[in-house]
Amino acid sequence: MSEEKNIPESTKYETFTQKEYMIMKDDLLRPIEKTGIGGKIWIAFLTAVFFAGVVAYYLQESRGKSVTTGLSDYTMWGVYISNFLFLVALSLSSVFMSAILKLTHFEWYRPLSRIADVISLSSISMAGICIMISMGRPDRLHYLFLHGRIQSPIVWDIIVVITYFVACVLMLFVALIPSLSTCKNHLHNLPKWQLKMYDILSFGWKGTAEQWKILKRTVFILTVLVIPLGIALRTVSAWLFSTTLRPEWDSTNFGAYFVSGSALLTVAVMIIAVYAFRKIYSLQSYLTNMHFDKMGQAMVLMGLIYAYFNINEYLVPAYKMSGLHANHLLNLFVGENALFYWLVVLFGIVVPSVLPMFKKLRKPFPLTLIAVAVLIAGWFKFYLIVIPGLSHPLLPVQDVPASWSHYTPSLIEMSIVSATIAGTMLLVTLFSKYFPIISVWEVAEGKLEGKEEIINYK
Amino acid sequence: MRVLTAENELVEIERSAAKSIIKTPAENFTYLQKQGRDGLAGRRFVMVVDLSKCRNARKCMNACQEAHHLRPEQHHINVLKMQETENTPAYYMPKPCQHCDNPPCTAVCPVDATFKRQDGIVLIDNERCIGCRFCIAACPYSARVFNWAEPLHSHEDENLTYNVELNVPQRKGTISKCLFSADRLREGKLPYCVSACPNGVYWFGDENEDAVTNGTTKETVRFKKLLEDNGAYTLMPELGTKPRVYYLPPVKRDFPFEDATEAHNTKE
Numbered sequence: 001m002s003e004e005k006n007i008p009e010s011t012k013y014e015t016f017t018q019k020e021y022m023i024m025k026d027d028l029l030r031p032i033e034k035t036g037i038g039g040k041i042w043i044a045f046l047t048a049v050f051f052a053g054v055v056a057y058y059l060q061e062s063r064g065k066s067v068t069t070g071l072s073d074y075t076m077w078g079v080y081i082s083n084f085l086f087l088v089a090l091s092l093s094s095v096f097m098s099a100i101l102k103l104t105h106f107e108w109y110r111p112l113s114r115i116a117d118v119i120s121l122s123s124i125s126m127a128g129i130c131i132m133i134s135m136g137r138p139d140r141l142h143y144l145f146l147h148g149r150i151q152s153p154i155v156w157d158i159i160v161v162i163t164y165f166v167a168c169v170l171m172l173f174v175a176l177i178p179s180l181s182t183c184k185n186h187l188h189n190l191p192k193w194q195l196k197m198y199d200i201l202s203f204g205w206k207g208t209a210e211q212w213k214i215l216k217r218t219v220f221i222l223t224v225l226v227i228p229l230g231i232a233l234r235t236v237s238a239w240l241f242s243t244t245l246r247p248e249w250d251s252t253n254f255g256a257y258f259v260s261g262s263a264l265l266t267v268a269v270m271i272i273a274v275y276a277f278r279k280i281y282s283l284q285s286y287l288t289n290m291h292f293d294k295m296g297q298a299m300v301l302m303g304l305i306y307a308y309f310n311i312n313e314y315l316v317p318a319y320k321m322s323g324l325h326a327n328h329l330l331n332l333f334v335g336e337n338a339l340f341y342w343l344v345v346l347f348g349i350v351v352p353s354v355l356p357m358f359k360k361l362r363k364p365f366p367l368t369l370i371a372v373a374v375l376i377a378g379w380f381k382f383y384l385i386v387i388p389g390l391s392h393p394l395l396p397v398q399d400v401p402a403s404w405s406h407y408t409p410s411l412i413e414m415s416i417v418s419a420t421i422a423g424t425m426l427l428v429t430l431f432s433k434y435f436p437i438i439s440v441w442e443v444a445e446g447k448l449e450g451k452e453e454i455i456n457y458k
Numbered sequence: 459m460r461v462l463t464a465e466n467e468l469v470e471i472e473r474s475a476a477k478s479i480i481k482t483p484a485e486n487f488t489y490l491q492k493q494g495r496d497g498l499a500g501r502r503f504v505m506v507v508d509l510s511k512c513r514n515a516r517k518c519m520n521a522c523q524e525a526h527h528l529r530p531e532q533h534h535i536n537v538l539k540m541q542e543t544e545n546t547p548a549y550y551m552p553k554p555c556q557h558c559d560n561p562p563c564t565a566v567c568p569v570d571a572t573f574k575r576q577d578g579i580v581l582i583d584n585e586r587c588i589g590c591r592f593c594i595a596a597c598p599y600s601a602r603v604f605n606w607a608e609p610l611h612s613h614e615d616e617n618l619t620y621n622v623e624l625n626v627p628q629r630k631g632t633i634s635k636c637l638f639s640a641d642r643l644r645e646g647k648l649p650y651c652v653s654a655c656p657n658g659v660y661w662f663g664d665e666n667e668d669a670v671t672n673g674t675t676k677e678t679v680r681f682k683k684l685l686e687d688n689g690a691y692t693l694m695p696e697l698g699t700k701p702r703v704y705y706l707p708p709v710k711r712d713f714p715f716e717d718a719t720e721a722h723n724t725k726e
Contacts, residue, residue, distance in 0.1 A: 064630065065631075066606035073602070135588055136604065140587075152592070154568035245598045399536055
């Protein structure tokens, strides 16, 4: 019933036997069968953080944003929006760490693709929630559909977020069909509803040659489609800023700059996720040192591209230092936010572009440490893009409470932001508890086709 | 008696046949929304602010906040202390919404809550606004305010029918902004701020009529001539927003500059 029927008779290398397949399958299904105490604590912790955020949101809406947030008429967008940008950046994992690698025949993508797809789906879901949390009148959300105007970049954003969400769902679950069939046939000691779910979601998969053909064709089409969609998503979220007349955002560079930042962050988040899954689910024979080596190299490349866009974005205006940019740039370079800014440059740009150049630092543990630093710096980078400039509008800030010229996120805002990040991790964790986190058939296919890259890696 | 119909026809009917129509609040609301969105046909409102007259009396700000039920820190019009460079003199500059002819705020609104009328006025419909605050991001003149808290008189205003031309009652979670006192213009009166000024700073009128009236002296002059004779300019013309508010430079002021602005309204 499962994939083994479809093993072609002639294989280029004799690296793959039925026995090996059974071992592989057992390895990958094990995390679904039992959850250790550590896993349960982890899930409980994430759930608690998430619900703390729900309570915080309730407080925010019932007491009003005037007392529960640090927002004002000048800093009218705060951490909700910068966190939205961060989550959208992560949601491009499918594009950069799966689709592009797949289409360009970097065969090492195979065990990573599903992890990337899950991260994409989870973070785009939470990103969507971030927009609603920021709204002044969430009760009027449906006005976007009743009265939506296509001229508004917000409407573009809503359209592209929803489309990308649907694409992520399809991308993930279509490629999952053969794995679900494997789950259905090989997992027994599970609750009835769970087996029923595998049955329903595997859509009567029998693994016939024709079904395989359709599946592979569909996955290929989705792979091609998800790339322009992801780029559109990222670019439109940059346009929310660059379509305004504010000097710090008024940049033709913005779309590409955001896409490049996203590429770097998806590499970082994948390194962390791969490290965690490999360690916790004992998947060392699938998520190998080679993957870290390759991802480390990818990080250098993406880091350098991102550095290039940062030079364009900051140093070119800084050279001219026009009156429009001076306030904002000097504040970042030598002013109040200088330490903050340079730390973000160091950990978010210099570290990923330089450190993984050394082979020793592309080993799993050091590379994961680097990735954590890059990811945290990435979160703060969006904070620096969205927030400090708002305190320096074109006309002077006068006649308002002193606190309005300076934004500090409140505890409630930070709780909600933590909840969206915990929510993303929770979705990824729960997925891995119900579905195989590595695509059995894609890995098997890779081994069968005996790609040089995988076989000959030392 | 003679009655003018909606089709602009004068007809004669028996007095006994006429009955007055009492509108329900919902009908009244629909009526106010329609007239508010349509605007005044054939008019193109403009404001001219004479900076050589402004002594920071702030009567405009008070009248405005009172009319639109605003909190002290919420400004539809704000008198800013300006100083371009170290060596150029400081002056006071009242800054309302510029009612741009190429408004960046209405372009970005996702739900058509803020819109430009045929008479040049940019309004905000707080029954439509979803509170995304993109218009604040888009406005280079910092002309927009947000109701972060429950509005000032929200309790007393509860039963008022919303008038988009006055933006009262204000609503929590929505935007508010200068409306050029569209409700007063409909009655043929000058805006609240213009009428309240004791120093003759404001001229207000209709570009189509080429006439503006001073709010203090009630003197009416040719709009184009006023601009021509006094070296008028608009704020940040390089942005291409095409403001409908014109400024006359702060020349020949016969009063000393008193540094007072920052003392106002800075309470938390």
